Amino acid sequence: MLSLSIYKQSWRCQYRIMNQDKKSGYHHGSLKESLILHAFNLLDEAGPDAVTIRAVARRAQVSHAAPANHFHDRTALLTELATRLFQMLDADVRRKLSEAESADRARAYMEALLEFGLRHPNRYLLMWRQDLVDWDDDALSACMDALYDSFVNELANLPRQSGRDPHTLAISLWSMIHGYVTLRLNGVFKDRSDEVSGANRAAAMLDLMLAQ
Amino acid sequence: MLSLSIYKQSWRCQYRIMNQDKKSGYHHGSLKESLILHAFNLLDEAGPDAVTIRAVARRAQVSHAAPANHFHDRTALLTELATRLFQMLDADVRRKLSEAESADRARAYMEALLEFGLRHPNRYLLMWRQDLVDWDDDALSACMDALYDSFVNELANLPRQSGRDPHTLAISLWSMIHGYVTLRLNGVFKDRSDEVSGANRAAAMLDLMLAQ
DNA sequence: CTCTTATGTTGTCACTGTCAATTTACAAGC
DNA sequence: GCTTGTAAATTGACAGTGACAACATAAGAG
Incomplete structure (x- = not known):
């Protein structure tokens, strides 16, 4: 069981790295950082007003309400x-x-x-x-x-x-x-x-x- | 006919003054100035973001699309x-x-x-x-x-x-x-x-x- | 009186933030 | 292994926004 746990751990790690920006499955893995990354891109490209919750969520390929788990507002x-x-x-x-x-x-x-x-x-x-x-x-x-x-x-x-x-x-x-x-x-x-x-x-x- | 024109002119003037802020009939009379007035009030009260087309129109007691005749945007x-x-x-x-x-x-x-x-x-x-x-x-x-x-x-x-x-x-x-x-x-x-x-x-x- | 134009009206569309209800993944306890 | 709870995602809805289109009415010119 120990080895299983280690395997899971390393898999999780790999999963996070591989899916830094892509979703494969229900959970994203590192959505918060991904949201911030895409938010910065939107900011640089089109200014503060373009950084909307929904636009950032779209870029992170995630539903419009997903960011609410990481950012209240x-x-x-x-x-x-x-x-x-x-x-x-x-x-x-x-x-x-x-x-x-x-x-x-x-x-x-x-x-x-x-x-x-x-x-x-x-x-x-x-x-x-x-x-x-x-x-x-x-x-x-x-x-x-x-x-x-x-x-x-x-x-x-x-x-x-x-x-x-x-x-x-x-x-x-x-x-x-x-x-x-x-x-x-x-x-x-x-x-x-x-x-x-x-x-x-x-x-x-x-x-x-x-x-x- | 000259006198008629003068009469009309003065009536229009009075109409405009009376209806500086109220609508009586289909047309407002001086909507543009009224919109600007209410826009300034909204600005002072709640900042630039509160100055929306629709909010200003509401204050001027006019439909939400009326301002488009005076301000394209x-x-x-x-x-x-x-x-x-x-x-x-x-x-x-x-x-x-x-x-x-x-x-x-x-x-x-x-x-x-x-x-x-x-x-x-x-x-x-x-x-x-x-x-x-x-x-x-x-x-x-x-x-x-x-x-x-x-x-x-x-x-x-x-x-x-x-x-x-x-x-x-x-x-x-x-x-x-x-x-x-x-x-x-x-x-x-x-x-x-x-x-x-x-x-x-x-x-x-x-x-x-x-x-x- | 008729016609045109300016100035309103309502209705609709796509977009937004936010909330509620739901579903799924993961982890911990037994 | 199974259940159970929680974290993290989903869909769906609501009100508000700017913008546009179609329509209605008032004012003024001829």
Whole structure:
């Protein structure tokens, strides 16, 4: 019976790997992750509004009510996506920080935020859609808090900015980058004032704020 | 016959005034304006998502398909709202400008934007919802352009900023205020760092940018 | 008075989120 | 091995949405 149990176990494992995305039988095996995967694809392809419960279920080749077992709400699904996106952003920040020289650590934060937004427009838009995402969710707000707190910390350690309130500086910088990305993704700067390279514009903006 | 025409004209006028919001007979009389009025009410009460064609039609006491005669789309209705909101914002800016001293004219712009956003959260959110509003609409983009251009103009005339690129300065300032308002409306700064008064925080942020 | 057009009406379709009732798979206890 | 319970999927339904089509009526022009 032991061997049987082991066999079952390994079969289950193989089943899960093989059916990462396909259903063979009544149960899916790893539906939750599959739903998230397809939700991200839909998000990237067609924006937050396209990420409907039923569309995601269709892509996972599963009935329209199946996702309810894993996500109570549509909001719950989108909040899960947003939480993971904040984690991805955090990873980007850490990568940039590890490469940055000590003087440019604050800049690395801002650049990570900017690049993330410009590289994945729909993902960035979802992260800040208050009406789609539950900001009271513990996991989500924990990710947000961690990101913000480490940024404030970085700014407080900046030698030249010692006289300034780090919160004011943090909120100013964050607001500026976030505002710029948001306006740009919304097409406001489309053809205005040769808005070719967001990175160049943002660099000039950061110069305005940091270098003095 | 001339007198008849005049009589008809005045009767029509009176009819329109009397039935600003009520229908008496088959035709409404001034449905388009009534729809816009109720759409603004819905927007203020419950946000952009609550402004559905059918909900607006119900409030105007009219059938669900009636609005189609005045707005081809839901997008068309929301674009009309956004256009008017940009005009209101423009009026606010002009009012603030007329009160401002010459040194603080750029600041007046930013304060108008900030106050508009914090005073009318749902209106502000709608104005920047790329997925709900048609940014290629001529009337809308004309309003946007006028607002931005006059702001750049104001910054270019600032004596102390003569060495800087006015576009970079304009985009930086606009992005910062827009980002701050957006993040604040989304509840990001809810209890973080004593975010009590948006005006105070914003004043400190503007000091960071302008006063040096 | 008649004809046209603008502005309403009802009805329908496909889609959505959410719920209820049902069916199946899996695991644990005997 | 068999039963039993629970997790995870199914179908079906409901109300709400935007959009369209077919139709009705009112207003105005000739």
